[in-house]
Amino acid sequence: MLRRIKAEQLQVGMFVSRLGGPWINHPFWRSRFLVSSDEQIEQILAANVQDVWIDILKGRNLPMQSTPEVADSEVDAQPESGFEDELEHARELIKSGRAVIGSIFNDVRMGHALETNGALLLVDSASTSLSRHSQALLAMARLKAKDDYTYLHSYSVCALMIAVGRTLKLPDGEVRELGLAGLVHDIGKLTLPESLLMKAGDLSPAEYEQMRRHPSAGYRILNEARLYTNIPLDVCVHHHERVDGKGYPFGLFESEISVHAKIAAICDTYDSLTSPRPNHLAWSPARAMEYIAVRVDTLFDRRVFKAFTRTVGIYPLGTVLRLRSGRLAVVCGQNANEPLRPRVMTFYSVSQSAPLPHEVLDLTQSEDSVIAFEDARQWGFTDEQLMAMYAPHVK
Numbered sequence: 001m002l003r004r005i006k007a008e009q010l011q012v013g014m015f016v017s018r019l020g021g022p023w024i025n026h027p028f029w030r031s032r033f034l035v036s037s038d039e040q041i042e043q044i045l046a047a048n049v050q051d052v053w054i055d056i057l058k059g060r061n062l063p064m065q066s067t068p069e070v071a072d073s074e075v076d077a078q079p080e081s082g083f084e085d086e087l088e089h090a091r092e093l094i095k096s097g098r099a100v101i102g103s104i105f106n107d108v109r110m111g112h113a114l115e116t117n118g119a120l121l122l123v124d125s126a127s128t129s130l131s132r133h134s135q136a137l138l139a140m141a142r143l144k145a146k147d148d149y150t151y152l153h154s155y156s157v158c159a160l161m162i163a164v165g166r167t168l169k170l171p172d173g174e175v176r177e178l179g180l181a182g183l184v185h186d187i188g189k190l191t192l193p194e195s196l197l198m199k200a201g202d203l204s205p206a207e208y209e210q211m212r213r214h215p216s217a218g219y220r221i222l223n224e225a226r227l228y229t230n231i232p233l234d235v236c237v238h239h240h241e242r243v244d245g246k247g248y249p250f251g252l253f254e255s256e257i258s259v260h261a262k263i264a265a266i267c268d269t270y271d272s273l274t275s276p277r278p279n280h281l282a283w284s285p286a287r288a289m290e291y292i293a294v295r296v297d298t299l300f301d302r303r304v305f306k307a308f309t310r311t312v313g314i315y316p317l318g319t320v321l322r323l324r325s326g327r328l329a330v331v332c333g334q335n336a337n338e339p340l341r342p343r344v345m346t347f348y349s350v351s352q353s354a355p356l357p358h359e360v361l362d363l364t365q366s367e368d369s370v371i372a373f374e375d376a377r378q379w380g381f382t383d384e385q386l387m388a389m390y391a392p393h394v395k
């Protein structure tokens with residue numbers, strides 16, 4: 001996993017993967033190497049190299065206190081991307097994120113301390129991607145295989161929480177903590193047996209009770225890791241609290257639950273419902289939105305839900321809709337003022353049971369309208385196939 005730093009931040013033990021500027025001018029003919037001496041660093045500085053990409057999976061990382069400034073400047077420097085370009089970045093991010101999360105979780109399973117530097121880098125990379133395009137990482141992170149759920153659920157919730165935090169215009173530092181909270185919210189599940197986590201059928205009352213202990217177990221892990229930042233601790237222990245007081249572990253009521261834990265409750269539920277899990281087929285994003293919407297004010301907070309719908313749309317990208325004209329269409333854009341009338345791309349005629357030439361419609365400008373949302377699989381389409389169809393039309 002690559003990270004860009006200033007050349008003067010280089011340290012012995014870091015693995016250089018790329019040097020900024022035309023490398024032919026550098027005395028370092030091998031552009032990938034482990035920095036083994038101060039002399040090497042002096043040579044790099046003398047060659048007027050400004051930026052260096054280090055691979056933090058192969059060598060030392062920068063100490064913690066340097067992370068925010070570098071991350072902030074990277075965020076500021078990010079130009080907006082097209083959706084398709086950013087999808088490719090998102091695919092790579094998720095791939096490297098899976099490896100980093102896997103190694104963080106393995107360390108915790110083996111009783112080692114939580115490696116927060118790696119986690120913060122993932123948060124910053126998700127944040128940077130969302131700055132370039134607000135939807136690409138969210139759309140890509142939803143596509144996960146059943147086997148990847150444990151790892152990628154954390155990353156998806158991290159990205160969703162950052163995006164909702166931005167919609168709510170929370171300060172940058174708070175949004176960063178929210179992202180970290182998303183990554184570690186379920187870390188207490190690492191204390192549960194794999195057989196329980198992967199169980200395909202319903203849980204017995206005893207197993208359910210065991211599962212309900214993961215927020216407190218997570219809190220203990222974060223404390224042992226000396227991760228004393230408030231938001232991850234709060235989210236870890238309170239993401240299953242519900243506004244009607246029927247959540248766990250404490251049965252807190254609406255005003256007793258922080259906005260951060262309320263954000264986590266919705267992001268966690270949405271990602272769980274839209275992901276394939278051992279005991280659950282992935283729901284369409286619109287079905288998950290409907291599930292949460294009808295539970296606003298009983299399980300979920302109204303203000304946070306509103307921010308969530310502004311972030312991903314009432315009909316999120318990739319949702320299949322049936323139109324009054326008898327056509328199936330996939331959502332390829334939102335209309336902020338009229339969320340029930342998104343931009344769509346038609347692709348299938350229900351009456352003729354046949355594919356249609358693709359046509360993009362803005363439903364705020366069209367005679368046609370939505371009559372229902374559909375499950376893409378029932379029409380023989382995977383989410384990946386739909387993404388390939390609608391991606392070129394996303395603005």
Ligand SMILES: [Fe+2]
Binds near residue numbers: 239240
């Ligand atoms: Fe949980």
